[in-house]
Amino acid sequence: MNELYLSLGTNIGNTVANMHRALLSLSQLPKTGPLTVSSGWITAPVDAPPQNDFLNLCCSVEIDCPPEIFHRYTKQLETEFGRVKTEHNGPRIIDIDLLFLSSGETIRTETLLIPHPRLFERAFVLAPLLEIYKNETLFGRRLDDCLKTALKTQRIEKLNRPLFGCLLNQFVNHAL
Numbered sequence: 001m002n003e004l005y006l007s008l009g010t011n012i013g014n015t016v017a018n019m020h021r022a023l024l025s026l027s028q029l030p031k032t033g034p035l036t037v038s039s040g041w042i043t044a045p046v047d048a049p050p051q052n053d054f055l056n057l058c059c060s061v062e063i064d065c066p067p068e069i070f071h072r073y074t075k076q077l078e079t080e081f082g083r084v085k086t087e088h089n090g091p092r093i094i095d096i097d098l099l100f101l102s103s104g105e106t107i108r109t110e111t112l113l114i115p116h117p118r119l120f121e122r123a124f125v126l127a128p129l130l131e132i133y134k135n136e137t138l139f140g141r142r143l144d145d146c147l148k149t150a151l152k153t154q155r156i157e158k159l160n161r162p163l164f165g166c167l168l169n170q171f172v173n174h175a176l
């Protein structure tokens with residue numbers, strides 16, 4: 001088993017419903033045991049064409065398969081949701097990014113880079129990640145310092161109400 005951290009984002013349609021569906025879908029993937037889900041965050045698009053704000057969160061899952069296979073599962077989920085890539089960093093119904101493995105393992109293939117290459121630059125990843133990741137540093141970098149730098153140019157807002165309470169219980173209690 002290996003703990004894998006993910007970032008999820010959506011800005012098309014009913015974003016709360018999209019996120020609920022994505023978390024439920026992740027909890028049902030084979031050889032996957034969910035662990036933790038952050039709060040939801042409303043975030044402005046970064047390095048992107050004009051579009052709606054995003055609903056973002058981070059979660060961690062235990063996987064009992066190679067990360068490359070789990071990555072294929074997440075890309076399949078995005079396709080099942082109806083995600084179509086029409087422009088770079090364009091709007092999306094769901095986006096699931098693999099951030100890093102708790103083992104510290106580095107993976108570099110044609111389709112997958114772990115740790116995620118922009119992990120330390122994105123407030124929409126760092127803020128929710130800091131809620132669920134229990135260490136102050138990651139790959140020798142202080143996460144709170146990275147977030148402070150990102151917040152100088154990026155707008156984010158934590159949702160004041162829990163959106164994923166009922167589903168969170170299902171997600172966390174799902175057994176392998």
